[in-house]
Amino acid sequence: MKAPTSAEQGGAAWLFLTPALALIGLFFFLPVAASFLLSFTDFDIYAIADLANVRLVGLRNYTRLLESPIFWVALKNTFYFVLVGGPLTMAVSLGAALLVNAKLVRFKSLFRTLYFAPFITTLVAVAIVWRYLYHRQYGLVNYALGTVGIHPIDWLGDPHWAMPAIILLAVWKNFGYNMLIFIAGLQAIPEELYEAAYLDGAGPWRRFRHVTLPMLGPTLLFVSLITMIGFFQLFAEPYVMTQGGPLRSTTSLVLLMYEEGFRWWRMGYAAAVTFVLFVVILIFMLLQRRLRQGEAT
Amino acid sequence: MKVRLGVVALYLALIIGALLSLGPMLWMLAASFMPTGEANTYPPRLLPSAPTLEHYRDLFTRLSLGRNLLNSAIVALTVTGLSLLINSMAGYALAKLRFRFRDRLFRGLSTGLLLPVQVSMLPLFLMFKELGLINTYWGVIVPSLASIFGIFLIRQYTLALPDDLLDAARIDGASELRIYWSVALPVIRPILATIAIWTFLTTWNDFMWPLIVLSDESKYTLPVALANLSGEHVQDTELMMAGAVITVLPVMLAFLFLQRYYIQGVMAGSVKG
Numbered sequence: 001m002k003a004p005t006s007a008e009q010g011g012a013a014w015l016f017l018t019p020a021l022a023l024i025g026l027f028f029f030l031p032v033a034a035s036f037l038l039s040f041t042d043f044d045i046y047a048i049a050d051l052a053n054v055r056l057v058g059l060r061n062y063t064r065l066l067e068s069p070i071f072w073v074a075l076k077n078t079f080y081f082v083l084v085g086g087p088l089t090m091a092v093s094l095g096a097a098l099l100v101n102a103k104l105v106r107f108k109s110l111f112r113t114l115y116f117a118p119f120i121t122t123l124v125a126v127a128i129v130w131r132y133l134y135h136r137q138y139g140l141v142n143y144a145l146g147t148v149g150i151h152p153i154d155w156l157g158d159p160h161w162a163m164p165a166i167i168l169l170a171v172w173k174n175f176g177y178n179m180l181i182f183i184a185g186l187q188a189i190p191e192e193l194y195e196a197a198y199l200d201g202a203g204p205w206r207r208f209r210h211v212t213l214p215m216l217g218p219t220l221l222f223v224s225l226i227t228m229i230g231f232f233q234l235f236a237e238p239y240v241m242t243q244g245g246p247l248r249s250t251t252s253l254v255l256l257m258y259e260e261g262f263r264w265w266r267m268g269y270a271a272a273v274t275f276v277l278f279v280v281i282l283i284f285m286l287l288q289r290r291l292r293q294g295e296a297t
Numbered sequence: 298m299k300v301r302l303g304v305v306a307l308y309l310a311l312i313i314g315a316l317l318s319l320g321p322m323l324w325m326l327a328a329s330f331m332p333t334g335e336a337n338t339y340p341p342r343l344l345p346s347a348p349t350l351e352h353y354r355d356l357f358t359r360l361s362l363g364r365n366l367l368n369s370a371i372v373a374l375t376v377t378g379l380s381l382l383i384n385s386m387a388g389y390a391l392a393k394l395r396f397r398f399r400d401r402l403f404r405g406l407s408t409g410l411l412l413p414v415q416v417s418m419l420p421l422f423l424m425f426k427e428l429g430l431i432n433t434y435w436g437v438i439v440p441s442l443a444s445i446f447g448i449f450l451i452r453q454y455t456l457a458l459p460d461d462l463l464d465a466a467r468i469d470g471a472s473e474l475r476i477y478w479s480v481a482l483p484v485i486r487p488i489l490a491t492i493a494i495w496t497f498l499t500t501w502n503d504f505m506w507p508l509i510v511l512s513d514e515s516k517y518t519l520p521v522a523l524a525n526l527s528g529e530h531v532q533d534t535e536l537m538m539a540g541a542v543i544t545v546l547p548v549m550l551a552f553l554f555l556q557r558y559y560i561q562g563v564m565a566g567s568v569k570g
Contacts, residue, residue, distance in 0.1 A: 010396035012473030017402075020387035023443035024409065027421060032412055034420035048423075099311055104304050113556060114315045120552045121322065122502045124520035125541035128527050129325045132534050138337045140324060172318065177563065184564040233413055236504045240524050254415050254505075262509055267419050274416045281413060 039271035048265060061272035071273070073248050074256040075280075077163060078232060081252065085167040086228040090220070092171055093178030098212075100179070101186045112183065116176035123173065127240040130169045131156065134241075156242055159249035166237045166250055174230070178223050185219035186212070218292075225288050232281050253277045322545070329353070329539035336534040352539035362543060364515055365522035370547075372434055372507075372518055373500040376441045377493055383443050385489060388451025389481050393463060394473070403452075409445045415505070422509055436510040437518065441500055447492050454488035455481065491562025494555050501548050519544045 039061055046053040065071045100111045118126070133139050134155035142152040155165040189212065197207045213220075234252040238244050244251035244259070253273060261270030324343070328336040329352060331345040356362040390396075391403055421440065422431070430436035458481060466476045482489070504520045511517050517525065523540050530536055552559060 009394045009473065013390040013394035013396040013399075016386040016390035016394070016473075016477065019383045020443040020448060023383065023439070024406070024445060027424075027440045028409060028412075028414075028417050031417035031420035031424065034424075035416050038420055048426075096314060099307065099314065102307055104300075104307060105311065111311055111315060112560065115318050116556075116560065117322070117549070117552070118318050120498055120502075120548055122520055122523075122541075122544045122548060124502075124504050124524050125325075125544040126321060128523065128537055129321050129541050131527075132328070132336065132537070133321060133324065135337075138339055138341055140320075140341050143339075143341050172321070176318070180560060180563045229413075233415060235415075236520075236524075239504075240527065257415060257419075258505070258509075261419050262422070267423070271419050274413070274419070278413055278416050282411065285411065 035271045035274060038268055039275050041268045043266075043268040043271075045265040047267075057268070061269045064269065065272050065276065070248060070251065070256065071276075074251045074253050074273075075276070077249065077251055078234060078253045078277075078280075080163055081167060081170070081234050082228050082231045084164075085170050086224065086231050088167065089171045089174050089178060089227055089231075090224055092175040093223070094182055094216075094220075096175060096179045097182035097186060098208075101183050112180070115179055118173050119176040121173070123236045124240055126173060127169065127237050130165075130172075131241045134165050157246055159245075159247045162242050162246060162250045166234075166241065169237060169241075170231065170234075174227065178227060181219060181223050182216065185216050189215045221288065221292050225285065228284065229281055232277065232284070253280075325538050325541050325545075328535055329542045331535045333533070333535055336538065352533075352536045353543070355536060356539055356543065360526065361515075362519070362522060362526075362540060365517050365519045366543060366547075368434070368516060369501055369519040372437050373497050375434070376438050376500045377497045379438075380442050380444060380447065380496055381489060381493055384447040384492070385451050385482065385485070386477065387443070388448045389455050389477050389485075391448065392452040392455035393458060393460070393481065406445050406448070410449075418506065418509060425510065431510055432512045432516055433510075434516070437507050440506060441496075441503070444496070447496065450492060451485065451488055455485055458484055487558065488562065490555070490558040494551065494559045495562070497551060498548050 040056055040058060041047075041054050042057045042060070043054050096115050099105070100108055100115065105111070133141050136142060136152055136154045136157065139155070141155065146152065153161055155161050193211050193215070194207055197211050202210065233254055235254040235258065238250040238252055238255050239258070242250045244255050254277065257270045257273040257277070260266045260273060327342075327344055330348040330350070331342065332347060332349050332351075335342055335346060391399065417440075425431050425436050430439065462480060462484075463476055466480050471479070501518075502520065503518075504524070507518045507521050508524070511521060514522065514525065523537075523544050526540055527537055
C-alpha cells in the first residue's frame with residue numbers, strides 16, 4: 001500500500017491551519033489594513049457615536065502630526081530610549097554572559113537563573129517598585145549614591161533624569177534574556193580558537209576582541225535587532241512611572257498613540273502615529289539588514 | 298596567587314550582579330511587610346521592624362484584588378491552553394504536510410512579524426466594540442489565541458521530525474488528525490512546554506491591550522488593576538508593594554518550577570534565529 005497523496009494532505013493541512021489563519025487574519029492583518037485607512041480619516045468621538053460622521057481627510061492627520069511639537073518630542077524620546085537603552089542593554093547582557101560563562105565559575109546555572117529573573121517579572125509591577133526606589137528623599141537609589149557622595153537626584157521629577165531612570169529600569173528588566181542567548185552563542189565557539197590565540201600570545205582582551213566578538217557577530221546583530229524593536233514600543237514604564245512627564249520628557253510614540261486614540265478618541269490621528277512608528281521600525285530593520293550584508297561581504 | 302585573586306574578583310562581580318538583579322524584588326518583598334509609613338523613612342529600612350500582613354489583608358478584602366488575581370489566572374490559562382492547540386496544529390501543517398501555496402503562506406505570515414502589534418489596536422478596539430467584546434474576558438483572550446511567532450517556533454522544531462515516522466502511520470491507515478495527535482505531538486513536547494510557559498508569562502504580564510479593552514474594575518487583570526491602584530494610592534508605598542508581590546509571585550513560581558524548559562527553549566530557539 002502507498003502513503004496517501006498530497007491532495008489528501010492538502011485538505012488536512014488547510015483544516016489544521018484554518019483556526020490560526022482565521023484568527024491572525026481577522027484580528028491582526030485586517031485591523032492593520034484598517035488602521036492604514038483609519039489614518040486618512042477624521043475618525044473621532046463623534047464617529048464612535050455614529051459612523052456617518054467619518055470623513056476622508058487625505059493626508060491631513062500626517063501633516064498635522066508633522067506640525068505638532070509633541071509628536072517630535074515623542075519621536076525624539078523614543079529614539080533616545082532605543083539608541084541609549086538598546087546598546088546599554090546589549091553591553092550589560094554581554095558582560096553578564098561573559099561573567100557567568102567564565103571557566104572558573106561554579107554554580108553557573110544558579111547565577112544564570114538569578115540574572116534572568118528580572119526578565120520574567122511583570123513590567124507594571126516592577127515599574128511601580130522602581131518608582132519608589134527612585135524616590136528623591138527615601139529611595140534606595142539615592143541612598144546608595146549618597147554613600148559615595150553623590151547628591152540626591154530627582155529621578156522622575158527632573159526632565160533631564162526621567163528618561164535615564166526609565167532606561168536603567170529597562171536595562172535591569174531586559175538584560176537577562178539577551179544574556180541567555182549570548183551564553184548559548186559563547187558555548188558554540190570552539191575551544192581550539194581560544195587555545196590557538198593563547199599560543200599566539202594573545203591576552204584576554206585580544207582574545208575577546210579577535211575571537212569572541214567576531215564569532216558572536218551574527219548573534220549580536222540578531223539580538224540587537226529584537227531588543228531595539230521591543231524598545232521602540234516603550235509604553236508601560238512611562239504610563240506607570242511618569243505619565244509621560246515631567247514636561248513630556250518621557251512621552252513615547254506608543255504613549256502618544258494611546259493618549260490620542262484611547263483618551264481623546266482621536267483615532268484617525270492616533271492611527272497616523274502608529275504608522276509613523278511602523279515606518280520608523282521598518283527603516284531601522286532595513287538599515288540593520290544592510291549592516292549585516294556589509295558584514296558578510 | 299594571581300589566579301586566586303582573579304577568582305575572588307570574578308565571584309565578587311557575580312555576587313554584586315546578583316544583588317543588583319534581585320535587590321529591587323527583595324526590597325519589594327520586605328516593604329510589603331512593613332507597617333504603614335515605614336518604607337518612607339530616612340535612612341531607608343531594608344527589613345520591616347514588625348512584619349505585618351495588614352496590606353495583603355487590605356488588598357484582598359477592601360480592594361478585592363483576589364478578583365483580579367482570578368481574572369488574570371482565567372485569561373492566562375485559557376490563552377495558554379487554546380493557543381497551544383491552535384499554534385501547534387498550524388506549525389505542524391506548515392512543517393510536515395505538503396500542500397499548494399505553503400511557501401507563499403509562510404512568507405506572507407512572516408511579514409506579520411515586522412508589524413508592531415500597536416498598529417492593529419485602534420481598529421481592533423472598534424471591531425470588538427461592534428462584536429460586544431469590549432470589557433469581556435474574550436476581548437482580552439482572542440487576539441492572543443494565535444501567534445505567528447509561536448507557529449514559527451513549532452514549525453522550526455517539527456521540521457526535524459522524520460517523515461518516515463509519519464508515512465508509516467499513514468500506511469497503517471491512521472487519519473491525518475490522528476497522526477498529528479498521537480505521532481507528532483508526543484515528539485514535539487519539549488517545544489510545547491517551552492511555548493506554554495512563554496505564553497503564560499507574556500499573557501500574565503501583558504498590559505496595554507487589557508488596559509484598552511477592559512473598563513470595569515472587577516474585570517481588570519492584575520497589571521491593569523495594579524496600575525489603576527497606584528494612581529489612587531500613590532502614597533501607600535507598603536500597600537503598593539504588597540500588590541506588586543501578588544502580581545509577580547505567580548509568574549515567579551511558575552518560572553522557578555519550569556525554568557528548565559524555559560531557559561533551554563530560549564537558548565535553543567533563538568540561536569537558530
